[in-house]
Amino acid sequence: MIVRTLLAAIVAGLIAGVFMTGAQELRVTPLILHAEQFEGEAPATTEQPTGQPGAAQPAAEGHDQHSSLKAVSPLGAVLDALSPITPAYAHEGEHEEGGIMFGLSRFSGTLMANLVTGSGFGLLLAGVSLVIGYPITLRNGALWGACGWLAVHMLPAIGLPPELPGFPAAELGDRQAWWLATAALSAVGLYLVVLREEIVAKVVGLALIAAPHVYGAPQPLDISSNVPAVLGAEFAVAALATTLAFWIVLGVVSGFVNERFAKAN
Amino acid sequence: MATSTISSTPLSLSDRLTAGVIALLIGAFLVFGAGLANSAVLHDTAHDTRHSYGFPCH
Secondary structure (H helix, E strand, O other), X not given: OXXXXXXXXXXXXXXXXXXXXXXXXXXXXXXXXXXXXHHOOOOHXXXXXXXXXXXXXXXXXXXXXXXXXXXXXXXXXXXHHHOOXXXXXXXXXXXXXXXXXXXXOHHHHHHHHHXXXXXXXXXXXXXXXXXXXXXXXXXXXXXXXXXXXXXXXXXXXXXXXXXXXXOOOOOHHHHHHHHHHHHHHHHHHHHHHHHOOOHXXXXXXXXXXXXXXXXXXXXXXXXXOOOOHHHHHHHHHHHHHHHHHHHHHHHXXXXXXHHHHHOOO | OHHXXXXXXXXXXXXXXXXXXXXXXXXXXXXXXXXXXXXXXXXXXXXXXXXXXXXXXX
């Protein structure tokens, strides 16, 4: 019975992952590829004649280039030159051995990652539902999905908006820690606000949701970037819209599978 | 909401909690591996996924 419940969650996640892969190809992936064209131009060592007007403030371009991507810029530039990684991944300067698992194409790698991520989120959603005792059904699945999106994407995005390759960012570990803490606090806060009746619980829930933003997300010291701001704005909206669609599909399919598959003994 | 709580919970309480905790652990492991793990191969494979889900990335 337990296995059947877990399998139902995984099946829902796999379906949502396939959907996500298709949805990404519409808008998000083209924007990532577009941004990567600018990303390669960033360090001063690879000076290219095509200066991007409007990409960054002209005054900032002169002296900020070294720190515009990463603090490891000199080392990164050397590794980039020696690296077998395709230019699309050249920003991963600190790892010289990389590349896509099993020699998959970029698209297959993304599909596989979406399947794994989808299953993971499907299991997390099912796990929360099981632990707090509110089943996901076909009727409330979309709301479950919307709450998952709020907790994992929308609320953390207030502090750390979805980034394009080449965007300036603070230390990776700090951002991941803040992101994890924010997603967890948002999930608990949403539970208290949405599913608990007591006024005190709702107030505490709102406080939990607000707490990481009051604390503040880790921000980069230098916000200049060669990637045009318009791309970033388009990408942030596209990424959030795509993940919202993913979560609603995940929630609805989870509800459907729960009712049809997990319940049948 | 209240009726569906009762009618569509086929598991006993302890089974439900066991399944829930297992689901949370496996789910967290999968999401961590695809989204956050600091491995070059995992990063490159999941690169576009990480960006489009808004995971903090490089």
